[in-house]
Amino acid sequence: MAHKNMVSLGDFRPSDHWQTHINSIFYGIKGPEIHNHFQTYVSLDYRLAHALANNFYVRARSQQRPQSDKWLVQEWGVGNGNLAACFLSRLRxxxxxxxxxxxxxxVxxxxxxEILKGVKSNSRLMEHTGKFSTVRVNAENLDCFRLHSVAKIITNEIWDDLATKVLLKHQGLYYExxxxxxxxxxxxxxDSQAFLEQFKKKDLEKLAMLPNFLDAIHWERDFQRVDLDDWPFAETLKTHAExxxxxxxxxxxxxAFLAIKKARELLGPVNFGYTSFDYGMKTMQDLNQEGRPYFNLYGGQYTFMVNFPLLENIGQSLGFTKIIREYQNQFxxxxxxxxxxxxxxxxxxxxHIPNMAPWDRDILMLSTLNALNTVYRSPYSGKLNYPALEGTPKKQRKQIALLTKNLSSRGVPDTVAYVTHDEVIAALKPLRKLGYREKDIQSAFQSPPSAVSFVHTQFSS
Ligand SMILES: C[S@@+](CC[C@H](N)C(=O)[O-])C[C@H]1O[C@@H](n2cnc3c(N)ncnc32)[C@H](O)[C@@H]1O
Structure with a gap:
């Protein structure tokens, strides 16, 4: 129950209603600042984008070139535009x-x-002026494009932001x-009355002028009986829910059902499929693991984990005949x-990580970056910004500033960036000095995936 000092900002509604409401406010008022709240595997790193470009190149070369039009590549939910920039640069x-x-x-x-404004000033993307454009459109309602006109569709971490309902089974009955x-x-x-009105109407201009309020929202939950026959793709869903x-x-x-359906309609006769990277449960066993999380909040943004087995079934029911589902790092x-x-x-x-204070972990992260940077060379130039956390003592703050200053502009581009086994082994000497043992490194490469993981899915036919 909500505390008595709590004021409700609306009524109880199915989770997809409030999740999409809050996310359009979050993205609408924050723009590229979103990456202060979370990182993604493509916002600074280039390796996923390059893997996609390599794959696209091999497949496109074996096809006849498009006669009049070009091969259209679409990305839905683009963040700071780095995936597009690195994809195009690698291809070139x-x-x-x-x-x-x-x-x-x-496209x-x-x-x-706000997000698209940020994309337009992305300097890496500017190198490809004339090769891209932006379109403001909701990924759940992409009716503005010509059917069968697209050659490739890409999304990274958008399914988890799109409408998601939550289902619970109890003694043969379903609850939402x-x-x-x-x-x-x-x-x-x-002016609380004005705020309640602005919040209800998603008045982005006014809401953007307020001090940050998204973090202060407290979510109450309830479950109500539901009949799955009323849900989209009811037959596929009922079989899955058994x-x-x-x-x-x-x-x-x-x-995501709607995005996959739209992808099926938009992909043309010669196409290279719909590729998605996202975060969630890869297998039925992961879905059925007790206690695993099913949602997350980042600076107010509300994301749900992705149910990959169900989305594969939806893809099949829509007529995709070749579906790949694998861990992202496999790709x-x-x-x-x-x-x-x-x-x-x-x-x-x-x-030593379990016993370290948060600022000492930051120092270890930065020292590890510097150690790897002795052997790593990024094809792109860019220096990582690494501000000290609030509450970091003065001495450690100074150390963090110095380590950050020493980071190479051609070094590992992000704290979530992918590094290869060969690169880590080549940097073994400086890593050992930081306290890593060879067995720690081996176990990092061999650790079993968790019930909630990053997964690559590809739909083709
Ligand atoms: C988690 S961010 C990921 C951004 C980028 N793909 C990346 O991985 O860095 C989600 C992105 O999807 C966009 N987005 C969220 N909901 C959307 C919707 N319904 N339609 C279109 N874009 C949406 C957001 O504005 C944001 O750019």
């Missing part, structure tokens, strides 16, 4: 005989005007999660021909 680099790059055109689609946003009366902006263990909240990503590994690990996972395997 490997296409020495001008067989593919001159014939493609990249960056996003619902948020309802949410209601509350805020402590003391945290409400001064396998649910009782009492475990299962995300049902209905917004990168195949491209690079070497095992890969995200840098943050490597640091998590340092023997």
């Amino acid at each position: 680099e490997i296409d020495r005989d001008d067989e593919v790059y001159p014939y493609i055109y990249y 960056l689609c996003d619902e948020s005007e 999660e309802y949410l209601c946003p509350f805020m402590d009366s003391e945290a409400l902006p001064e 396998e649910f263990k009782d009492e475990i909240p299962m995300p049902i990503n209905t917004g 990168v590994k195949k491209d690079l021909g070497s095992e890969v690990v995200s840098l943050v996972d490597l640091v998590q395997h340092h023997p």
